[in-house]
Amino acid sequence: MHAYNRMMRMFLAVFMLSAATVYAAVPENGKCMGCHGRKDVKSIAGNSVYIDPEKFTATTHSIVGCTSCHDRVSSGHPGDGSAPARAVCGDCHAPVSVEYAKSLHASKARCNDCHNPHEVRLPMFMSGDDINKKCAKCHDARKILKSHAKWLPQAELHIDSLLCITCHTGSQDYVITMSIESRLPGSKDAFKTATYEELAKLTSGDNIGRVIDLNGDNKVSLEELRAFNHHLRGKNMRLWGMMTPEVVTHSYQILENRWDCTFCHASGPKAMQKSFIAFPDKSGGYKRLAVEKGAILDILYGTPDFYMLGTTRSTPLNIIGALIVAAGLSFPVFHGFFRLLTRKNRKEDDHEA
Template identity: 50%
Template sequence: MRHLNKRLLLLIHLALASLLCASIACAMESEDCLGCHSEADEVGEELFINGTTFDTTAHAEMGCASCHESVTDEHPDDGLTPSKASCQDCHDTVFEEYSLSTHGANASCSDCHNPHTVQSAVEVSGFDMNGQCASCHEIAETVRTHEEWLPQASLHIEAIPCITCHTGSEDYVITMYLIQRDNNSRYSDFIPASREDLEELAGSESIQTIVDADNNGTISIAELRAFNGNPKYKNVRLWGMMTPETVTHSYQILDNRWDCSFCHASGPSAMQTSFVAFPHNGGTYSRLAVEKGAVLDVLNGTPDFYMMGATRSKWLNITGLMIIAGGMVMPVGHGTLRFFTRKNREGKGH
């Protein structure tokens, strides 16, 4: 229904755009626009649009002119400022939900989204989602305020996109991203591995084969185990984040996110589904499904991701729940204020 409405709107929009074009004889296609706007030295940084990235977005289908209807053939010599569609015109449901939320007055759609680079929620990494918030909510400051009640606040914020706790988004899964040591130096921090880094590592194979060794499109626990133990990949790890599949814009402070058991004792159900996400050059990700239950098999499957109270090890669960109930912090060293500075945590399962 939601989608039907949007398709209809899009059709109406395209029809209007072509009518407009007919009346003012505009011939400029997206390609023509990008001829200038994808050249930074032609138009300057401010007006630069990355054409390759734009082409991968859902907005590319509509073309530049459907959002900048008033652009004429004489542009830019006509000296007129082109019109800019508002998001509300096409995304009325999201707009309404967001406007009603407690955050509606704090930031506009364009504060979090660039209309020329939009991607669907599953293609955006958890890091980049938090990057959208960080432009106003400095991470170090957020860690500081959350630390007052949340142990390992830094780790939590690195492992949970803000929107998992601050919107009614749902259908949580564990998405794992490949991270690697900066400069391959033994003591340096971990950062998200780029496409080029992974291509180098994979050699002549596709980058998926780093984890999906038999390249059959799904990742088994045996493949995860082999990846974790492969010395060739000693500088690469999987970083798990608890991401929503269904994103809403109902920003709020949810009482049950205070409740540690919302995640930690939710048991296997939330942890059943996981993916490994592989980066593309434009900054988006695509995912391969992991065998059900891999995240629960913390000792073999995902040694770097461990949700107390939700693993297959009864002993770990009991210790974990005791720690949560007692409000104690696990002695695994404190999180630091930079992403991916966590030290080797291999010892924790012992």
């Protein structure tokens, strides 16, 4: 069942990428979008009823079609003041609804608080930042940082490199997803995820993957990664890695083993070798390209801005990893020590800028 679901999704995802316009697939959508795709069309009360056409077209829900979720749109709509029906997510997503209903978060947020039904995406088509923004809507980032820093050393780095759902759901199969970040040349501002428009300026044509995938074979080799790091990194661009689950669940909880540093730091060199680079697309989503195996282990040239202690091939860093394992939760003593040991690397990175 699960496998079937995933196959179906992959099929739909591929279908989405190849469908030139989805309006053709569901003609009804076009009728509705004639009004709802325009920003100037508002409700009588003055509220927005705008649906972003580019974002909607990029969703699987556009294949489902407006009227599958809003049936019984009256012939007098919108003039007659009747409100079209709204589907309940659970009608089509029963397994997710059942799982979520059992979680500790069920009474805290509804499906629509975390998902705009007109802009849904699979996690593999989103950036880690965008996924975390769902939580930040209600969970104040500074407060979360403060409460987690009580037990998590380098809490800021951790929170920036992990999805909240990594520690708060039973999501599985972790990979490293890197996104391209940029800042104005010469500035000391924080790096921000680079936009499609920004990257499009660096390439000719539509295929912005070419910023790193120089030969355009839809894969990133270690050589291409090195070339990117050599030219752009440290000047105004870098690759920021995040640990992301391939399979997302809605079993919200506080997981006991996430107190255990070894859950991530001692999984051995075999784990998390799979990595991707996420390139933004025009609709606000991301398309990812697989990176040749070994990038995460090749910290000096492959992913200089991301190294998972305890999982790399580098001996000094593995010793630190081993220390983390040994230290277990007695981190306060070790905290400053780790910083000292790892600061040098980060400083060298900055220095190149």
